[in-house]
Amino acid sequence: xxxxxxxxxxxxxxAWLVIQPFALSVQYSFYQWNGIGPSKWVGFDNxxxxxxxxxxxxxxxxxxxxxxxxxxxxVALALLAAAVxxxxxxxxxxxxxxxxxxxxxxxxxxxxxxxxxLYQPQGPINETLRAIGLGALAKPxxxxxxxxxxxxxxxxxxxxxxxxxxxxxxxMGKIDSTLYDAAKVxxxxxxxxxxxxxxxGVRAELTVCVTVTLIAAxxxxxxxYVMTKGGPGVATMVPGMDIYTIAFAQNRIGAASAMxxxxxxxxxxxxxxxxxxMAEKR
Amino acid sequence: MDLHHLVLGASCGKTAxxxxxxxxxxxxxxxxxxxxSKHWHEGATRQTPVTVKGDxxxxxxxxxxxxxxxxxxxxxxxxxxxxxxxxAAPGSSAPDSTETPSDVSxxxxxxxxxxxxxxxxxxxxxxxxxxxxxxxxxxxxxxxxKEDNFQNLTANAAKIIASxxxxxxxxxxxxxxxxxxxxxxxxxxxxxxxxxxxxxQSLLGQMRVNDDGTRGAxxxxxxxxxxxxxxxxxxxxxxxxxxMTTPPETLDDFVALLDDAVAAGLTxxxxxxxxxxxxxxxxxIQNQLPGVDDLRDWIYQVPDATYETDSAVEAATMLQDWNxxxxxxxxxxxxDYPTMVSxxxxxxxxxxxxxxxxNAAYDGxxxxxxxxxxxxxxxxxxxxxxxxxxxSTYVLPKSAKNAATTAYFLxxxxxxxxxxxxxxTQAGSNPGGPTDLELPTIDPSSLAxxxxxxxxxxxxxxxxxxxxxxxxxxxxxxxIGPNSQLLLANKMTPDEFVASxxxxxxxxxxx
Numbered sequence: 136x137x138x139x140x141x142x143x144x145x146x147x148x149x150a151w152l153v154i155q156p157f158a159l160s161v162q163y164s165f166y167q168w169n170g171i172g173p174s175k176w177v178g179f180d181n182x183x184x185x186x187x188x189x190x191x192x193x194x195x196x197x198x199x200x201x202x203x204x205x206x207x208x209x210v211a212l213a214l215l216a217a218a219v220x221x222x223x224x225x226x227x228x229x230x231x232x233x234x235x236x237x238x239x240x241x242x243x244x245x246x247x248x249x250x251x252x253l254y255q256p257q258g259p260i261n262e263t264l265r266a267i268g269l270g271a272l273a274k275p276x277x278x279x280x281x282x283x284x285x286x287x288x289x290x291x292x293x294x295x296x297x298x299x300x301x302x303x304x305x306x307m308g309k310i311d312s313t314l315y316d317a318a319k320v321x322x323x324x325x326x327x328x329x330x331x332x333x334x335x336g337v338r339a340e341l342t343v344c345v346t347v348t349l350i351a352a353x354x355x356x357x358x359x360y361v362m363t364k365g366g367p368g369v370a371t372m373v374p375g376m377d378i379y380t381i382a383f384a385q386n387r388i389g390a391a392s393a394m395x396x397x398x399x400x401x402x403x404x405x406x407x408x409x410x411x412x413m414a415e416k417r
Numbered sequence: 418m419d420l421h422h423l424v425l426g427a428s429c430g431k432t433a434x435x436x437x438x439x440x441x442x443x444x445x446x447x448x449x450x451x452x453x454s455k456h457w458h459e460g461a462t463r464q465t466p467v468t469v470k471g472d473x474x475x476x477x478x479x480x481x482x483x484x485x486x487x488x489x490x491x492x493x494x495x496x497x498x499x500x501x502x503x504x505a506a507p508g509s510s511a512p513d514s515t516e517t518p519s520d521v522s523x524x525x526x527x528x529x530x531x532x533x534x535x536x537x538x539x540x541x542x543x544x545x546x547x548x549x550x551x552x553x554x555x556x557x558x559x560x561x562x563k564e565d566n567f568q569n570l571t572a573n574a575a576k577i578i579a580s581x582x583x584x585x586x587x588x589x590x591x592x593x594x595x596x597x598x599x600x601x602x603x604x605x606x607x608x609x610x611x612x613x614x615x616x617x618q619s620l621l622g623q624m625r626v627n628d629d630g631t632r633g634a635x636x637x638x639x640x641x642x643x644x645x646x647x648x649x650x651x652x653x654x655x656x657x658x659x660x661m662t663t664p665p666e667t668l669d670d671f672v673a674l675l676d677d678a679v680a681a682g683l684t685x686x687x688x689x690x691x692x693x694x695x696x697x698x699x700x701x702i703q704n705q706l707p708g709v710d711d712l713r714d715w716i717y718q719v720p721d722a723t724y725e726t727d728s729a730v731e732a733a734t735m736l737q738d739w740n741x742x743x744x745x746x747x748x749x750x751x752x753d754y755p756t757m758v759s760x761x762x763x764x765x766x767x768x769x770x771x772x773x774x775x776n777a778a779y780d781g782x783x784x785x786x787x788x789x790x791x792x793x794x795x796x797x798x799x800x801x802x803x804x805x806x807x808x809s810t811y812v813l814p815k816s817a818k819n820a821a822t823t824a825y826f827l828x829x830x831x832x833x834x835x836x837x838x839x840x841x842t843q844a845g846s847n848p849g850g851p852t853d854l855e856l857p858t859i860d861p862s863s864l865a866x867x868x869x870x871x872x873x874x875x876x877x878x879x880x881x882x883x884x885x886x887x888x889x890x891x892x893x894x895x896x897i898g899p900n901s902q903l904l905l906a907n908k909m910t911p912d913e914f915v916a917s918x919x920x921x922x923x924x925x926x927x928x
Contacts (some may be wrong), residue, residue: 159507162507165506165925166506166508167593168507168508169508169575169598170508170575170576171508171509171575171576171579171595171600172508172509172599174508175510175683175927176506184891184924231565255751256751256752258750267497270429275748275751277751278691278748278750278751278902280908283502286883290909291511308689322493327859329444364894365899366691366748366750366898366902367899367903367906368900368902368903368906368908369899369911372632372899376725380894380895381891381895383572383573384571384572384890384891384894385889385890385891385895385925386575386594386890386891387891387924388507
């Protein structure tokens with residue numbers, strides 16, 4: 136019983152700052168309400184809208200597409216970067232890790248503005264393409280319906296590589312070096328060494344990377360808000376941006392709350408199996 | 418980022434604006450009660466090991482699933498239900514929106530008063546000059562001014578206006594919404610005291626709201642500090658190049674000029690749609706077509722008003738056609754508003770459909786020596802002038818402590834010669850006010866010398882139309898904007914576009 140007393144202050148703060156707003160979200164999701172005036176109980180209408188309005192479903196689909204860039208690409212490249220830089224004994228290993236980590240310390244909004252400039256029709260990326268004779272590939276990346284989402288997704292990859300590289304190289308640093316010696320004695324090359332020793336050794340860190348990046352993909356907002364506002368059309372609309380627009384442009388707090396609750400459940404549905412699958416067997 | 422905080426940010430039952438409504442809450446409790454009975458026990462026992470059981474495993478190696486997210490979710494859900502049981506339906510009860518202040522006079526108080534204002538950054542410098550001039554004339558009144566950019570302002574203003582210590586004056590475009598919420602002051606008494614009812618009503622009507630929430634008539638809930646008017650600016654040198662000697666008198670003449678510009682290898686119209694500015698030419702066209710009163714009704718949220726009209730489809734068809742014919746900038750959906758303005762100012766396009774708020778930019782690039790201005794032409798030469806023209810609206814929150822002084826200030830802005838001069842020279846917009854007042858003298862090299870008389874003409878003729886973007890708070894960012902990008906990319910037909918706008922309009926208004 137005294138254990139609960141120790142927990143009480145933290146639990147109180149948690150209940151007040153996390154559980155109460157969440158409970159209110161759930162409550163609002165059953166109302167038609169503009170945030171100020173009278174509200175009307177509408178039952179599950181807001182949830183029906185989430186699953187029947189093509190715009191809501193499109194936003195959710197885009198979040199899943201972003202997983203490729205935020206999770207698959209970012210974690211794969213981070214594994215590669217961590218494995219390569221781990222072997223570097225000179226200061227260059229440290230330098231390249233710092234460079235990779237740099238996007239993490241830049242405010243997302245600043246990164247979004249910089250990337251928007253890079254992607255512009257007359258921006259550096261297109262100018263470079265034209266300069267090297269690939270002008271045919273130049274295009275308005277963020278306003279082309281086919282390239283907008285990958286362009287936004289790539290910024291996510293760029294942002295998250297650093298975090299994952301840092302986590303993974305920390306994990307690799309903890310691997311007992313005698314394991315590598317043993318692998319060498321057994322005649323393992325670098326590739327075999329990577330799959331037999333390094334990868335199993337960073338399993339816990341990999342789980343964290345995948346979890347964090349999956350959540351980042353599903354809950355992405357900042358970069359989309361700064362770079363495209365969900366456009367062109369709704370080609371880069373993601374649930375976070377959608378919720379913001381419903382809540383603050385349309386003043387439909389109930390519909391926004393329903394979408395937010397659905398998004399939270401989606402995150403759990405995606406993340407829980409990952410935890411189960413990747414956790415160490417005991 | 419925690420989306421729940423984003424969406425909510427306030428707690429139940431804490432402030433004056435959230436009043437209890439127990440009936441709906443009971444319904445909620447009943448609906449969710451089964452979850453409580455079913456999952457409470459399971460959730461509690463699943464939680465227990467996390468809290469009490471420790472082991473020797475190093476923290477970093479502990480798999481995350483030991484925290485049992487599912488159990489946590491169920492527990493959280495249970496707590497939520499418990500919280501809901503003690504929480505009433507959100508929002509206020511229906512407001513009494515007809516009340517208007519009773520003790521109103523047209524005299525300024527002699528007490529020391531500090532008027533607080535929340536402004537939009539773009540318009541703030543002019544209003545600050547107005548405030549300084551007012552203090553100069555009336556030293557007992559000073560101002561406390563805060564500002565924010567338009568997007569932040571519109572996102573937050575509703576909550577700020579509803580708060581018990583709101584500023585006295587807030588720049589806010591969606592008057593009808595707040596009138597329905599009962600959070601802003603009914604200005605009828607001031608209108609009577611100051612004689613505002615005799616001013617051009619096609620402008621004031623935009624800030625009038627009926628009991629049923631329809632705009633256009635009824636009680637006055639906002640005032641403008643100047644009003645803006647839109648039309649076609651042209652580059653004189655390039656216009657000469659395509660053989661334009663006088664401004665086009667009809668829409669067909671204008672289209673012919675746009676074709677001539679294409680043939681001459683020029684960019685006909687500086688128009689980009691990254692910032693959803695296609696709504697300008699879209700409405701510019703539709704304003705000239707038959708059925709303009711239906712469009713105004715739709716903007717004013719008249720019951721059963723619809724956007725699904727022949728003129729809307731025709732306008733959307735022409736807009737799409739204009740882009741396909743190369744009248745607009747290439748990569749149209751990649752060009753934002755500042756870029757389209759600077760493209761025209763730099764002399765890289767023949768025409769731009771824009772508003773007088775950008776007069777300063779064009780004056781800086783050569784003024785009337787370089788640029789001219791004409792109204793968006795009607796279908797027939799004798800057709801009446803219709804143009805997008807709207808006041809930059811300001812509202813007085815109901816909790817405003819200095820409403821009388823603020824109303825006096827708004828009247829002074831439209832009638833005092835010094836103030837009108839500031840509105841014209843600094844805001845670039847028409848000072849509005851009574852029709853019998855002289856317009857301030859304007860430097861003939863400034864484009865204001867062309868747009869101001871036009872603005873007066875349009876408002877006197879009753880041809881001032883609010884922007885379709887203002888029809889509801891969310892119609893532009895959610896539908897007109899994104900779907901006009903699809904329309905210009907030929908990924909949506911004009912019929913689909915028009916239907917989608919009407920559908921979203923109904924969703925947002927709960928019709």
